[in-house]
Amino acid sequence: MTEWISLALIAVGAFFFLAGSTGVLRFPDVYTRLHALTKADNLGLGFVVLGLALRADSVVVVLKMLLIWALVIVAGATASHLVAEAARTSNVAPWRKRS
Amino acid sequence: MRRHTRPLERAVVFAVVWWVVAEADPEGWVFGIPFVGLATVASLKLTPTRSWRIRPAGALRYAWYFVHQSVMGGIDVALRAIKPSMPIDPMIFRYRMRLVPEHARVLFADTVSLLPGTLSTGFEGDSMTLHVLDRELPVEQSLRDVERRVADLFGLTLSAEGGNLLACENITGGECR
Numbered sequence: 001m002t003e004w005i006s007l008a009l010i011a012v013g014a015f016f017f018l019a020g021s022t023g024v025l026r027f028p029d030v031y032t033r034l035h036a037l038t039k040a041d042n043l044g045l046g047f048v049v050l051g052l053a054l055r056a057d058s059v060v061v062v063l064k065m066l067l068i069w070a071l072v073i074v075a076g077a078t079a080s081h082l083v084a085e086a087a088r089t090s091n092v093a094p095w096r097k098r099s
Numbered sequence: 100m101r102r103h104t105r106p107l108e109r110a111v112v113f114a115v116v117w118w119v120v121a122e123a124d125p126e127g128w129v130f131g132i133p134f135v136g137l138a139t140v141a142s143l144k145l146t147p148t149r150s151w152r153i154r155p156a157g158a159l160r161y162a163w164y165f166v167h168q169s170v171m172g173g174i175d176v177a178l179r180a181i182k183p184s185m186p187i188d189p190m191i192f193r194y195r196m197r198l199v200p201e202h203a204r205v206l207f208a209d210t211v212s213l214l215p216g217t218l219s220t221g222f223e224g225d226s227m228t229l230h231v232l233d234r235e236l237p238v239e240q241s242l243r244d245v246e247r248r249v250a251d252l253f254g255l256t257l258s259a260e261g262g263n264l265l266a267c268e269n270i271t272g273g274e275c276r
Contacts, residue, residue: 016177023180031230032189035176035218042213043173060123067119073169077209084230085221088191094230097188 006054013047016040029095030087038080042073104148106139113138151202157251164248168214175215179232190234193226193275194242195261198249207249214241225261228275239264 023036049069053062113135121127179187198204208219208227216232231238243262250257267275 016173019177019180023176026180026185027187029189031218031220032187032232035216035230035232036180038212038218039169039172039176039215040180042169043177046169058123060119063119064122067116073213074209077212080212081208081219081221084218088220088228094189094191096190 002054006051009047009051009054013044013049013051016044016047020044030092031084031094034080034084038076042076045069045072104143106143109142110135110139113142149202151200151253153252154254157248157254161248161252165210165213168210172213172215176232186233188233188235190231191220191228191267191275192231192238193223193228193265193267194239195226195263195265197243197246197257197259197261198255199258200253200255203249203253203255206252207245210245210249211242214245217241223275226275228267234266 017040020036020040023040024033027033027036046069049065052065056062056065114131117127117131117135121131179185196204196207198207204222204227208222211217211219211227211229216236217238218230218232220228220230222228229238229242239262242264246257246262249255265275269276
């Protein structure tokens, strides 16, 4: 049972990584691509960590994965802020929907 | 405001991190103890004092809100990316922050980037500029909500001024106009 729940969680995680990568390819400019990268990957990694936590041999291994997740979240949010700020201060115009 | 150095508190945090990284292997302490010491020294050099505290109850409320919102944020952007019609209508906004201390503003900006459809793109004085994936999203309400929760986490009061959102029609010289 645990095995299947774990597999399902990892599959959901993989779906978000796939959707995030699809966004990076399909979205039109640097700003919209950053949305896809930070948010989808953060959630995808969360699901993968939950799935792997069910298979872990000890609590400390679970804590280690949670620590990695937390560091990825902080690094991802900060890096995307910096990339977006660099784009904005160098006048990279955001893509606008034609109306 | 009281300022804290607390070298022992920092050393304990680094020791716990090491214990987790080494997966509780007792032999790891041969390397762990010197590096916990070095990390503590580096931390004291880089941020000698801090004037902020985290309220445990506020931290729990913030954590729950954060997890909930990042799930919504991930689902929202994933669906927009894979739908054949790709429903996005982006816009840059400027938000006048009601949070004053720098540490609170940094956490605010990082949180905003993980919320559904919003991405912080830098600070301009007391304002934060952000990119929004779909201008129809209730951005102002979400931002006011995040601010309130960050204030709750650090035990701060929000300034009476601000809390309003402006659309930027143009960004020249990195500034919103």
